Amino acid sequence: MIPFGTRLREAMDTRGPLCVGIDPHASLLAQWGLGDDIAGLERFTRTTVEALADRVAVLKPQSAFFERFGSRGVAVLEKAVEEARAAGALVLMDAKRGDIGSTMAAYAATYLDPASPLFSDAVTVSPYLGFGSLRPALDAAAAAGSGVFVLALTSNPEGAEVQRATAADGRSLAQLMLDHMAAENAGAKPLGSVGAVVGATLGDAGVDLAINGPLLAPGIGAQGATPADLPGVFGAAVGNVVPSVSRGVLRHGPDLAALRESAERFADEVRAAVAGR
Numbered sequence: 521m522i523p524f525g526t527r528l529r530e531a532m533d534t535r536g537p538l539c540v541g542i543d544p545h546a547s548l549l550a551q552w553g554l555g556d557d558i559a560g561l562e563r564f565t566r567t568t569v570e571a572l573a574d575r576v577a578v579l580k581p582q583s584a585f586f587e588r589f590g591s592r593g594v595a596v597l598e599k600a601v602e603e604a605r606a607a608g609a610l611v612l613m614d615a616k617r618g619d620i621g622s623t624m625a626a627y628a629a630t631y632l633d634p635a636s637p638l639f640s641d642a643v644t645v646s647p648y649l650g651f652g653s654l655r656p657a658l659d660a661a662a663a664a665g666s667g668v669f670v671l672a673l674t675s676n677p678e679g680a681e682v683q684r685a686t687a688a689d690g691r692s693l694a695q696l697m698l699d700h701m702a703a704e705n706a707g708a709k710p711l712g713s714v715g716a717v718v719g720a721t722l723g724d725a726g727v728d729l730a731i732n733g734p735l736l737a738p739g740i741g742a743q744g745a746t747p748a749d750l751p752g753v754f755g756a757a758v759g760n761v762v763p764s765v766s767r768g769v770l771r772h773g774p775d776l777a778a779l780r781e782s783a784e785r786f787a788d789e790v791r792a793a794v795a796g797r
């Protein structure tokens with residue numbers, strides 16, 4: 521089986537690096553003329569997958585917006601994962617799971633076991649119960665050829681009080697986590713399968729981002745960052761960045777062509793920013 525890092529690099533090279541999030545906010549459902557109900561959720565999700573899964577490298581469903589509808593929402597999510605993957609997009613499940621190792625094993629079984637209905641190409645996890653607590657997910661991902669994206673420096677301003685705090689050896693907690701990721705990815709070519717989440721909103725990230733893995737950069741669009749910010753945040757690592765936009769694209773729906781044009785505009789801006797650095 522081909523490792524996630526290899527599959528992602530190929531997708532970034534052929535489709536461009538953009539990730540579009542599927543975040544069915546109640547306000548977006550209303551803006552699309554849909555009800556804040558299971559039929560609206562289903563229509564919104566199907567439309568987004570139809571518009572984008574055959575062209576963007578990564579689709580990132582935000583699990584919370586599906587879970588809020590209970591089991592029927594999760595069923596919509598399962599179908600979206602299946603259809604997006606069938607159309608050629610890599611699916612990154614944004615679930616941000618984190619727990620003690622024995623419970624982490626159950627999360628790993630949910631998102632990283634090929635037999636699970638929610639099996640995804642990658643999943644987001646939180647390392648702030650200790651990087652070692654992620655071991656079941658890291659091992660399950662490696663076995664399945666999947667990826668894990670670990671929170672390092674999140675795009676929200678509140679994240680800094682935890683992530684910039686100093687660990688016992690003087691490194692920031694974020695740097696400590698990034699160094700663990702680098703160790704997991706050591707020797708992988710062309711790219712490791714353990715990615716970091718680093719917000720595009722941060723200005724200069726101020727950490728060593730040479731983890732030999734992908735760098736998911738949320739915060740573009742509604743949170744105020746733009747593709748032009750990427751070189752300043754990521755410096756020499758910008759070639760490994762997967763810039764992520766949700767509302768910035770989704771607000772153009774439900775028209776398929778408008779969704780596609782918006783994603784294409786962001787992709788063009790990313791290309792220009794990365795080429796011009």
Ligand SMILES: O=c1ccn([C@@H]2O[C@H](COP(=O)(O)O)[C@@H](O)[C@H]2O)c(=O)[nH]1
Nearest residue numbers: 541582674675738739742743765766767
């Ligand atoms: O640091 C992080 C980690 C994850 N996210 C998620 O990305 C999207 C952002 O949505 P926008 O509409 O583009 O603001 C959302 O699902 C977040 O939960 C993040 O924003 N920052």
